[in-house]
Amino acid sequence: MNGLRPPNLLASIGVDRLGHRRAEAGWVRQALSEGRVDYLPVQGSRNLVRVAGAPQPVRIGPADLARFGASHEQAILLGMQDQRLLFAVAVEDQITAPADHAFYGLRGLAQQLSRDDAGLLAYARAMVLWHASHRFCSRCGSTTRAVDRGHARLCGRTDCSIRHFPRVDPAVIVLVSRGDRCLLGRQPDWPEGRYSTIAGFVEPGESLEDAVMREVYEETGIRSVDARYHSSQPWPFPSSLMLGYTASAVDEEISLVDGELEDARWVSRDDMASGAVLLPTPMSIAYALVRDWYEAAVGRDLERDAGGHQQPWR
Numbered sequence: 685m686n687g688l689r690p691p692n693l694l695a696s697i698g699v700d701r702l703g704h705r706r707a708e709a710g711w712v713r714q715a716l717s718e719g720r721v722d723y724l725p726v727q728g729s730r731n732l733v734r735v736a737g738a739p740q741p742v743r744i745g746p747a748d749l750a751r752f753g754a755s756h757e758q759a760i761l762l763g764m765q766d767q768r769l770l771f772a773v774a775v776e777d778q779i780t781a782p783a784d785h786a787f788y789g790l791r792g793l794a795q796q797l798s799r800d801d802a803g804l805l806a807y808a809r810a811m812v813l814w815h816a817s818h819r820f821c822s823r824c825g826s827t828t829r830a831v832d833r834g835h836a837r838l839c840g841r842t843d844c845s846i847r848h849f850p851r852v853d854p855a856v857i858v859l860v861s862r863g864d865r866c867l868l869g870r871q872p873d874w875p876e877g878r879y880s881t882i883a884g885f886v887e888p889g890e891s892l893e894d895a896v897m898r899e900v901y902e903e904t905g906i907r908s909v910d911a912r913y914h915s916s917q918p919w920p921f922p923s924s925l926m927l928g929y930t931a932s933a934v935d936e937e938i939s940l941v942d943g944e945l946e947d948a949r950w951v952s953r954d955d956m957a958s959g960a961v962l963l964p965t966p967m968s969i970a971y972a973l974v975r976d977w978y979e980a981a982v983g984r985d986l987e988r989d990a991g992g993h994q995q996p997w998r
């Protein structure tokens with residue numbers, strides 16, 4: 685990846701996660717007594733933002749927690765920023781947002797925020813969603829409770845007592861090229877004309893390189909080699925980590941082997957510049973893979989060349 689590029693969107697949070705201090709006692713209470721604690725409310729999968737003017741993430745104080753049906757005891761420590769501790773809190777479904785505020789989905793919101801704010805809201809959302817879907821032990825079925833400031837859940841049955849950790853699902857995403865063309869596919873529910881890079885979840889017992897080759901073959905019938913790491917992106921919808929690769933195709937005839945894609949095709953740089961396909965949303969690592977492939981060969985800016993043909997994606 686071009687070393688001058690900023691990290692992929694959602695990959696930066698501007699916060700010290702303080703992983704080594706989560707289990708320590710006392711220091712959070714001290715921060716509370718000094719008024720150095722803020723909370724980011726999350727309702728379901730949506731983050732609270734102020735919507736008068738450009739959307740801005742909202743941080744509430746301890747005194748506001750009751751208004752949102754939340755408590756400090758249930759809050760999840762995200763980390764420290766400018767000497768202030770940041771927590772995420774889950775808000776019950778029936779709570780309505782205050783005037784000029786709304787609970788917003790991150791897909792539509794992320795590109796309107798600063799990089800650090802977008803990454804921080806993604807982190808908060810991922811943690812709240814994980815707690816909501818892991819209330820019961822997956823080994824014995826007993827109820828679990830949050831420990832380590834929300835970074836683990838402990839099974840309540842004493843002869844089980846297994847500790848569950850926040851889930852991250854690795855997925856590979858790959859730009860496969862052959863000469864001046866790259867391999868893009870589309871899923872049936874995407875906006876008309878939209879094409880993107882090939883992606884899929886890594887399976888147990890599989891290396892990332894093997895997952896790249898398998899996914900490309902299953903979705904397009906193309907055999908690929910030389911998988912090389914590009915960059916990564918947290919994709920908390922709800923818990924993926926996208927691992928970006930480039931690879932080279934050794935054949936050209938496309939066949940939609942597993943039926944997951946509606947179509948796949950070879951797309952040239954000219955096709956991209958002319959708007960023959962709609963490219964992935966600019967917030968995604970898929971766009972970064974396409975952009976870097978395009979720009980490496982033509983030495984021109986993809987956004988400038990193709991921007992007039994592309995539309996924002998919701």
Ligand SMILES: [Zn+2]
Nearest residue numbers: 821824839844
């Ligand atoms: Zn258990």
